[in-house]
Amino acid sequence: MSLYKEPRILLLVGVSLLALASVFTLGIRYGIDIAGGSRVVLKLEATQATIQLATPVVGDNLTPLDDIAVLIRDNLLTSVKVVSLDRTANTAVFEIGRPVSSDILASIIDNNGQVISVDSNKISDQTRDEVTNLLQMRVDPAGLLGVQSRPMGANLVLFEVPAMDPERAKTLLGQTGRLEAFIENTLVLTADDIEQVGSIKITETSGVYKYEVPLTISPDGANKFAAASQGKGNYPFVIYLDRPDDAILLFNNQLLTNMPTDLAYDNTARTFRITISGTQGVPESRSYDLLVSFIPISKDILDNETLQTIQEMSATKNRAIFLGSVNDFAENVTDNIKAIFTENNVEYLPKTSETETTENWLQRACGLKSAPAISPDIAGKASQNVEISGSRATYDSAEREASDLKTLLQQTLPVKVSFVGESSIPPRLGSEFALDVVKAAIAAVIAVGAMVYLRYRRPMIVGAIMLTMGSEVLITIGVASGLFRQTIGLPEIGAIIAVIGTGVENQLIITDEILQKGLPKAGPRPISLGGRIGKAFTIIFAAAATTIAAMVALFFVGYGAMKGFAIVMSIGILLSVIVTRPAYSKIAEAIVTRETAKAQKPQLKATQ
């Protein structure tokens, strides 16, 4: 049979072409070592409070601790855990998932205990690891990106994210995932009520892509919804994610002069009211307040009255967000605000683009995710199904937004996180590295070629081995990076070397078996060529299965960098034993058969 019609060869050619196509069309995602990436520093804002217990803990009865924890949790809507307990001094250290002052804490725990000290810049190692882990899961759920993190200082974590733009990394890393849903300023649901997040759905109507993230809420949450929505058909159900209730939002007062009709600013409530008019599929117009404090300021100067208002509000709020970029406000204005809130607690939130409407901009600033009208059919009913929806201009952005939202809701963080900074970083290994890799590759090709030639003295075999090596590299990169979107960094390069390394080993085993050097009386009678190749494949499959078993174990338990290695190596070895190595055995077989045929011809002539 001609080599070109052999199914194994056709499979090899097909898969190689596919890999080549995927490398060219989808491209290779490089790891941080090779392509650089973004570096995000996050602050985990937990508070550790030492509290003298009013009721001592006796034996295994931890009720006094639980009572205090529940009080703090219900009042601050955050996670609380007991870090340590000193039975002799009768004190306990509580870790609270957000910054809190000792006065507020004292008023919450009331006569259950006495606050001894509050340390707002401390987080237990256990919590830090837990949060870091959750955050890694958010940006890199399958371990394909190779995100690296390391603890820094007392409560900071440094993340290095390759192949993702800093803005998106920031969105995924920086949000706590605190969900709140309101009907008419009444808090109806929180993240604790979410039982399950369903799969996202995207529909297109006249060029606008609407996404839906379905949620299943607890029976308790459903009852709360029923009570709050009684008789509120067509009222907006306003859903926020990480509502900045601890911040004041400062906007340029010019905004008020040119307001769209569905938007109004309320001076006493200090916030905007959005009206959903009857034209948008709702019979009569309904309005809702954005539940965040907005203050209008002049962009050039901060008058005394405004300054005083802000100062008063700073008693309860601990950060300020300017709606606009640094350059949109005069320096003396921003300096004044920084003086009140300190430099680290002042943020800027410009419009994403000129086309973003004022309404969308304000909603984004508040963390408002959607405000669907409550269908009259479900108003007042204990429905366990809720949907969060929104619209985007393209399918991709709708899909991304929806899947990010899903991730955030599934992995609510136990502590508040805030940004210390984000920046882009250049590749760690530099351009010299590329040259070094090329040099290493050339060295490998020469060394392997020479050793193989010395052993077999057949240029054709050397060529076939080189060809197989090349196709294994191509297929591994093509499938791992192109189809699985695995980033290729240093550990992954290691895995590719491992694939071709074991590849060369296997090809040598096949060749040795075919040529049957050594043992002359290998059995009662000589084994056929096919049988000898079969024997070689027993070894190859056993070795591949063993290595893949090890890699699968590594993937499931392993640390970030090990995951990438495990993925690439598993893919590479799997494809190699299925595709390239069988193809090589055919090629080698053809080479040997032709040689024997040639060698036999002169013999025949001699006998004639």
Place this chain on the structure above:
Amino acid sequence: MDITWHTKHLKPRQMIAIPLVLAAFFAAVFLIRGVPMSIEFSSGTMITYRNLENSPNADAVESALSTVLAADVKAVATQDSATGTFGLDIQTTKTLDDNGREQVQRTMADQFDIQSTPEFYAIEPAISQTYLHGAMLAILCAFIAMAVIVYITFWHRVVGVMLFCVALNMLWALGGLALLQIQFSLASLSGFLLMVGFSVDTNILLTTHVLKRVGGTPRERMANAMRTGYMITRTSLATMICINILVTNASITQLVTVLTFGLAGDLLNTWFLNAGILLWYAERQKRREYYVSL
């Protein structure tokens, strides 16, 4: 030179002894000298400069500070995505006291004209204690998974020795890093994982020949397998040596060193240790068969 000499002339006991003595040597080297940890895996200090007008030369800073501090230094120039200003993140394995901090600031001011005050943070290893436990668990699980597969393949209790040999190869590689004082880094970690693949292949080659093949004596079958296996390891070793000569990149050197020692260890651990034990087993089996047939 006949590389299979030992398969004809040595007793299994002698074959086993040689790699065990060498393994003990590498274990001792590892325990006495220790392996230096790379910046990723050690704690130290992070020094960050922000709001710089010009992009700093990270390589120059790296070499200047590593001389001044007499420690490992890694510098990265960054760019703030909001303001467009530049920054410099410097990591060092040294914990800096006030004196050290002042030294850094003076060097930066004198040599690079960077006058601003940086932030100093204590940093902990990129692999935290929890992760380290995870990594240990991962390696343990990987070995268990391999044990299950080889046991299913060969259905023989003596094959567990194979995994012991793979573990010894790792010990050789660790000893090698300690001997040459080369850093344990992410790259060396890759090297360790990579080695598992290589050593499993040679050990399976040997075990298949000794336990599953028919014809010849076990010693002949072993010699036959070894010719193929030696060829394989020789090819890989030659490649590693070529790369080491041509390339000076630290990451590649770390990876290659692990492989060189691991593969050298593999030659002995597979063809002497694993071979010796398999031979001892096969010959004892033979004697039993002999008694039964009587």
